[in-house]
Amino acid sequence: MPKISEKGKSMPASPIRKLAPFAEQAKRNGIHIYHLNIGQPDIETPAQFWNTIKDIDRKVLEYSPSNGFEEVRQGYAGFFQTRYGLSQLLPEDILITTGGSEALLFTLFSILDADDEIIIPEPLYANYIGFSKSGNIKVRPIETCIEDGFALPSIDEFEKVINEKTKAILICNPNNPTGYAYRDDELKRLREIVLKHDLFLISDEVYRDFIYGDQKKYTSVLEFPELSQHAILVDSVSKRFSACGARIGMVATKNKSVLETVLKFAQQRLSPPTVEQLGVLGMFDVEENYFTKVNVEYRKRRDVLVEGLNSIPGVFCPVPGGAFYCIVKLPVEDSDHFCQWMLSDFNYNGETVMMAPASGFYSTEGKGKNEVRIAYVLNINDLKKAIKCLEEGLKVYNAR
């Protein structure tokens, strides 16, 4: 029998989705599951999306251009200008992708060859590991610590791992899975490093609408004029508009060589989805109030979650400044086992909690074993019940 590739074998299963079979079995056993494992928000997608696709008047479902419909690129740039005041971003700097995932994959392939190295603060979004493996690219993690809320390490820590193979630094701001929102002085530290060592700086900003601190405005990597040739922005409409199923995102950069190279990869897959692009186009003029309400709601959830978690004996969760995730330290030795046990062996009044074991968010073997990632994408009432359920689960698990 012919064999699968080493690449395929070594590819990790998604820590977010790998426990799904246990969840399905629990559901078949009549147990209700609170899904804290996946960043699928319960927020309604703006009605504009649904109305726009209802109004499509086409006969042939055609390809769009490989870089997306011109109107969508214009709409995207207009939205960034209106909502974020990011006047630097022009339609010609943008390439529409099939989700932020594809934006990342094509960006990595465009700037890193096999055995090249990319520096990523750890814990990191699990799929960064997979995208890198797809291109035989080596991830060099930089450790960040739960004790100081996962703040960016010093320049020294970066310079320890920079070598002639290093091509880029990748950050997610605010961060998935830690929820950490980078301060301006940290972004300036990154600017200094990439200029000194002539590296690309990829910034995954898909959660930029989800900042809860009392701090000043968000700073995008595109706002540093000195980084015009170094900065690559990855964006997606998934979280901003609660439109994860649209699979519409973008790469944006002032570096023409990068954008032209990304276009070659984009041409191979022909085009991003047509109907979903049209639907997204209809959402760009959603009223500001939509974002305000969503932000207030998530901030409440965050506060309820963090307070609830930290009141459980042995549990520690730093206060995340953004996104809708947190990394939580639990009083267990092996969170992979604990998360699976919560699904297969435990219920509290017929309910249980699904979480993502944090080991999959570390590229360093053995790290994160006593941590989980929690996505607070449930309403406050459900969130409280989920926390209670976790508390009871920990009691029973540790008394086994």
Add this chain to the structure above:
Amino acid sequence: MPKISEKGKSMPASPIRKLAPFAEQAKRNGIHIYHLNIGQPDIETPAQFWNTIKDIDRKVLEYSPSNGFEEVRQGYAGFFQTRYGLSQLLPEDILITTGGSEALLFTLFSILDADDEIIIPEPLYANYIGFSKSGNIKVRPIETCIEDGFALPSIDEFEKVINEKTKAILICNPNNPTGYAYRDDELKRLREIVLKHDLFLISDEVYRDFIYGDQKKYTSVLEFPELSQHAILVDSVSKRFSACGARIGMVATKNKSVLETVLKFAQQRLSPPTVEQLGVLGMFDVEENYFTKVNVEYRKRRDVLVEGLNSIPGVFCPVPGGAFYCIVKLPVEDSDHFCQWMLSDFNYNGETVMMAPASGFYSTEGKGKNEVRIAYVLNINDLKKAIKCLEEGLKVYNAR
């Protein structure tokens, strides 16, 4: 300034889309262009698609499962059983992808490592080269000849290039760009080779509804029980339903290791587009009459095109048995130059023709220089005008 990757630099621009800037300029100059360069059919998408998405009653545009909605996998299997009698294909053998493109990329990554080799009859679909380059996979082309209509070469020719790095053979049946439809004895020849050398056989069958010969029924690679662990089917709804913009396709195989590995790549990109999946689900019960009418229409087009082309002095086009492409030999030395010239320097009564230079459909450097790929996706009236335009263009070009 940081540099793009060698992979990115060596990635060829799409031969189908690379002349687009010249076409746009011609349009700005008021010239009408007959698009024979791209397989974008003018056929109407079944109304069921548009009606289904109008009727979607959801509030949150959620991710689907990474392998696609269960209903879509069931619908796909049901469609294959009803329309093709392919009862072997079960929903659990299927993984829904974002177009046939993604199905190919994930399949290649799942079975070939960097420096592994894949055998593909040449001329070949240009993006096979790009997908292979993305994984640093080496394409070993097997020459097929325009003189015998691009029939499959003998086993000897395959065995000349098979070595310990060879992992798979990839065919497109019927073929893009040649239109060649493999005969059963050719498929059996491939069966013999892959069994003898323990290789995977990937069959891209996205054009299976477009067979014009008087020959017996189409044979899918999934119909060989001996190949259950070797055969991987790549499919797409793009051409079948004239729904290129949906970006919905699939990988299907009885080989569980392959499907599980493809799933790991699929999990990284989270999910295929939700709305388009729902729309496609609505099309699976389209009346048989839809396909019959489309088939009759394409067959007429093919006949008009082939007869018209072969009546031009110095032009040769074998009769394609399927798909809606043909590779045409022209009396020019450099079809890249000629195709560009047709857009930038020529018009016939204010009209011109856009074709894809065939060089991009060869992995062997220097081949196909006097050939073009033509997609017959225009109505017969336009097709006749396009042929006339090409004839006049050749006269002027060769009289320069």
